[in-house]
Amino acid sequence: MSSENTVTFADEARRLDETDPLPTLRGEFLVPPAPGGPHPEAAYFAGNSLGLQPATVAGLLREELDDWARLAVEGHTRARRPWVAYHELLREPAARLVGALPHEVVAMNSLTVNLHLMMATFYRPAGSRTRIVIEDSAFPSDSYAVASQAVHHGLDPARTVVRLRPRPGEEHLRTEDILSFLEREGATVALLMLGGVNYLTGQLMDMPAITKAGRAAGAAVGWDLAHAAGNVPLRLHDWDVDFAAWCTYKYLNSGPGAVAGCFIHERHVRDASLPRLAGWWGTDPSVRFRMEPDIAPPASADAWQLSNPPIMALAPVLASLEIFDRVGMEALRARSERLTGYLASRLAAVRGAEPLTPADPAARGCQLSLRVSDAGGLVARLAERHGVIADAREPDVVRLAPVPLYCTFHDCHRAAEAIADLASVSA
Numbered sequence: 001m002s003s004e005n006t007v008t009f010a011d012e013a014r015r016l017d018e019t020d021p022l023p024t025l026r027g028e029f030l031v032p033p034a035p036g037g038p039h040p041e042a043a044y045f046a047g048n049s050l051g052l053q054p055a056t057v058a059g060l061l062r063e064e065l066d067d068w069a070r071l072a073v074e075g076h077t078r079a080r081r082p083w084v085a086y087h088e089l090l091r092e093p094a095a096r097l098v099g100a101l102p103h104e105v106v107a108m109n110s111l112t113v114n115l116h117l118m119m120a121t122f123y124r125p126a127g128s129r130t131r132i133v134i135e136d137s138a139f140p141s142d143s144y145a146v147a148s149q150a151v152h153h154g155l156d157p158a159r160t161v162v163r164l165r166p167r168p169g170e171e172h173l174r175t176e177d178i179l180s181f182l183e184r185e186g187a188t189v190a191l192l193m194l195g196g197v198n199y200l201t202g203q204l205m206d207m208p209a210i211t212k213a214g215r216a217a218g219a220a221v222g223w224d225l226a227h228a229a230g231n232v233p234l235r236l237h238d239w240d241v242d243f244a245a246w247c248t249y250k251y252l253n254s255g256p257g258a259v260a261g262c263f264i265h266e267r268h269v270r271d272a273s274l275p276r277l278a279g280w281w282g283t284d285p286s287v288r289f290r291m292e293p294d295i296a297p298p299a300s301a302d303a304w305q306l307s308n309p310p311i312m313a314l315a316p317v318l319a320s321l322e323i324f325d326r327v328g329m330e331a332l333r334a335r336s337e338r339l340t341g342y343l344a345s346r347l348a349a350v351r352g353a354e355p356l357t358p359a360d361p362a363a364r365g366c367q368l369s370l371r372v373s374d375a376g377g378l379v380a381r382l383a384e385r386h387g388v389i390a391d392a393r394e395p396d397v398v399r400l401a402p403v404p405l406y407c408t409f410h411d412c413h414r415a416a417e418a419i420a421d422l423a424s425v426s427a
């Protein structure tokens with residue numbers, strides 16, 4: 001290529017940023033300063049762990065603090081967003097985000113708590129149908145949660161929990177293998193609970209096919225959507241999922257430890273016979289303050305609520321969902337595929353960093369995981385020398401999430417250059 005028509009990678013990345021059909025919303029987020037390197041702002045790729053703060057969060061929080069100062073207890077009914085019904089504000093945008101009917105979702109608690117609440121209802125071992133199926137590379141909290149549920153029912157976790165493993169020499173679970181497992185052994189499975197997007201490899205599971213097969217086998221099917229909500233489009237109602245839960249501090253940018261989300265399919269919210277752990281926020285609001293001893297659960301996911309919700313923690317979720325509602329998951333996913341595809345193609349040329357995430361865009365979200373020789377060291381040097389923030393899962397996995405709301409093609413260019421600079425050195 002002659003020098004006059006040589007387009008540098010940086011120029012190409014800038015051109016892609018200028019011409020992308022969905023320009024970045026970076027300006028709506030507080031991007032941290034770069035810890036090192038030539039650029040003032042970080043290239044932030046750790047949104048799969050903790051998303052960036054939307055600029056509107058502080059204002060919304062300020063309003064709640066002011067209402068608390070001004071109104072004290074009266075704020076429950078007279079705040080500009082009355083606290084007694086605050087969680088209602090999140091229902092419709094959360095439902096749109098995960099493809100649910102409004103009465104199928106509720107924002108409450110944190111993710112692991114919600115998984116336990118869901119298992120209290122949907123994990124009902126009986127006869128020879130006692131097993132809980134998860135993936136071998138499930139997030140540890142899920143492993144602990146399902147083992148403790150087995151113990152809670154007087155069962156031995158070693159015999160009750162089945163961990164699905166990829167074929168020898170492979171990194172990802174094949175849908176066909178999950179389906180044939182369910183065909184063979186489905187009669188023993190009480191609950192199938194997998195991650196929609198695997199936290200380590202970034203693999204996006206075929207949720208509709210697996211849900212269908214799990215339910216056909218007679219199991220309850222729940223999804224941990226920590227790495228899927230806000231990352232990939234979801235149609236939980238249409239897929240006939242029994243339940244799902246997700247955190248909001250990753251792709252949903254609602255802050256550390258933010259209030260989580262929960263989905264319960266419509267066919268269950270009307271079923272009064274289901275066992276539930278209960279608290280006063282799970283009774284119908286029209287009778288809640290009669291303070292009677294018998295619960296009257298509404299025919300909605302709200303019936304699984306326990307306590308009155310933390311308003312200060314819900315405000316950031318509200319701010320964040322407004323952005324998702326405005327942009328729409330389909331447009332965001334399209335931009336996400338462009339960004340992740342670009343980063344993947346740049347990283348393909350790098351020595352010393354093996355791709356761990358599926359190459360097929362339909363089988364991944366935005367996260368790309370790389371196998372390297374010293375993940376912690378590489379991540380530290382990426383930040384110090386290049387201002388690129390990624391995260392390490394020791395000993396050998398680095399995860400990079402080009403989050404489509406606030407990451408740019410130029411950020412991806414910076415990450416690719418930085419990894420090319422450092423990975424082959426540490427290989």
Ligand SMILES: Cc1ncc(COP(=O)(O)O)c(C=O)c1O
Pocket residue numbers: 110111112113139141142195199224226227247
């Ligand atoms: C896939 C997955 N499941 C569960 C959890 C636990 O979340 P929490 O601490 O909000 O319960 C995480 C946290 O990162 C996660 O990534």
